[in-house]
Amino acid sequence: MQQERVPPLPARLGLACYKCYKEEDVRLSRCSGCLRISYCSSECQKIDWKNHKPMCKALSSIEKEPMAMATLFFSLPSEPTTDLNVLKNTTEAYGSNILNLCHRSLNRKATTAEFNLVGWEPRCMVCTRTNQLIRMEAAKNGTSPAKIHHLIPCPQCNLSFCCSPAHWDAARLLHNRPCEDGSSRSVSQCAMNRQVRTDVNFENTIAESHAPSGTFMWAPDRVLPSWSSLEGKTWDSEFADEMRGSVGVPTTLSMGPWVRGASDNLTMPMTILYGLEKLNEGDDGWTKKHTLTVHILGASTKELTGAMGFEEILHRLPEVKTLKLVLCGPEMPGGRIPQTISMETCPDCTRRGRKRIHEHACDTYHAFVQNKSTKYSKPDLCIAFTSGASQESTQTWPATFQLKIPSLFTAYNREEAAILRSGGAKLLPALGPKKNAWGSGKVIPEPNSVYGFYAVNGWLAGGFK
Structure with a gap:
């Protein structure tokens, strides 16, 4: 039996349909429960709901647990920072806490696809807030849902995010300076992200033509x-x-x-x-x-x-x-x-x-x-x-x-x-x-x-x- 592809990175980030993986010439609607993934149509969402439902409910239930919310907010940096050690420790602790809460709610370990919704959840580059944390913070402050602003992606690469224009001002230098993981000393995170998008599009083309696995x-x-x-x-x-x-x-x-x-x-x-x-x-x-x-x-x-x-x-x-x-x-x-x-x-x-x-x-x-x-x-x-x-x-x-x-x-x-x-x-x-x-x-x-x-x-x- 043919194994279904694990959703590619843009789909995990809500930038492509989580079911059909389309991101061009479609209007995406974000899942209102988990705020992590998007669908291009009600048909795709309906087809995928059976698979997504357990993790969606586990993720959204976190907002109903005061102690869980307090723990998540406690670890956030008080000010925007480009200290990579602080950002790394904060995001790893946050991801671990979210995953443990989901395991408890699911009463089992998360699947690979479910883990991906935690591991690659979009975060602000300099304060590590997620869309869910922004919603939780807004609810705590009594902000109307209509006035909640979600994370803002980089207009060049679309794979890095900030929670406000002010935080993008703080993050821009980090985002555009040479990245140690690049193929050369001059390659920035933004350029690396654009390469990732190119490779994902290539894999999607290959999958559509002759390699269902996308490999x-x-x-x-x-x-x-x-x-x-x-x-x-x-x-x-x-x-x-x-x-x-x-x-x-x-x-x-x-x-x-x-x-x-x-x-x-x-x-x-x-x-x-x-x-x-x-x-x-x-x-x-x-x-x-x-x-x-x-x-x-x-x-x-x-x-x-x-x-x-x-x-x-x-x-x-x-x-x-x-x-x-x-x-x-x-x-x-x-x-x-x-x-x-x-x-x-x-x-x-x-x-x-x-x-x-x-x-x-x-x-x-x-x-x-x-x-x-x-x-x-x-x-x-x-x-x-x-x-x-x-x-x-x-x-x-x-x-x-x-x-x-x-x-x-x-x-x-x-x-x-x-x-x-x-x-x-x-x-x-x-x-x-x-x-x-x-x-x-x-x-x-x-x-x-x-x-x-x-x-x-x-x-x-x-x-x-």
Whole structure:
């Protein structure tokens, strides 16, 4: 059965219809209950009401709880501020409080789509007020509902908000100054937001044409004549021209959204290659091995659905005959007994007798190693994509670190990358913490925040031998 798309970012922000995702040439009406989402017609709202009703009622019920309201208002900054630490702490505390209140009302955990209505709720950039808080504040002060003004979006990007013109005056410098998450030092939050809108529109077009999931996947089908260092290269320099010819994009159009869309999957093989290059600096023997073995720790559906992209490793290493990937993680389908699967290769690789083998194991990596016992052999690289290695998995990663295998860990953002602990192994400065040149180019605004972005494998958290 086809899985329904999670509503894209504009729909979560009330800037597009939450059911059909249209935002152009439609008149949107905001849900009067939760004030978070909008619909283009009563028909779309009626169709979606069964799904939206539980969370809508949970969110609107918060306004009837005096203690909850007092807690939410207490955390607001007394004056507009551009202190990112204050804004971050305030929005995270607010989002956590809202989600806990919703869980209590729902009597269950929120679904991904429901969580998104909290995580990406529009907020004032300098005081963190939301539309709901503005309504609650107005009711508290006896203001007529007709005189309530909702958040004002930035007219350029439409993805950042303030609660008044005065607060926009305070926020403008922050909004337009260079953003540390940008692709270059000159890119502002406003420009990043506009890129996000472009990428969302691209995904919607792809979904309407041939990919109902909204996911664009592309990988080259050529084999390069020899290995070439990735140092100093970019997504555009390596893929843009080739992709233009492959998918038939006219020269009058930018390849930006196409390359960023493809990078969301190609980031996995390209980060593997970059990690191997840095861990073996000065020795290119790994590029000429008969069999190159990579173990992917904490693997899940992302690696399964993107399996096609891993052949890019073979395509950039023409002297390697067999690529063996071990996908190991508690979320992998199947049981603890590993399953070996022979994957298809492109006609050129098949003609040369080259192979790609995947082994799937539903287990933690250190348990996988123990179960293999004497049959275990160290791989050329262990890698954990966006692992949260020192947050969600603090109890399981240390045992893996102690194995002393050439390893690389990536992270979604700077904060996650900066707190990796390697169990005593010496981290290589070339592998982080730093931005990953081969992280996904498709960035997403941070949830429960008014500033900042994250990306799949956006940061290298650290690597060691």
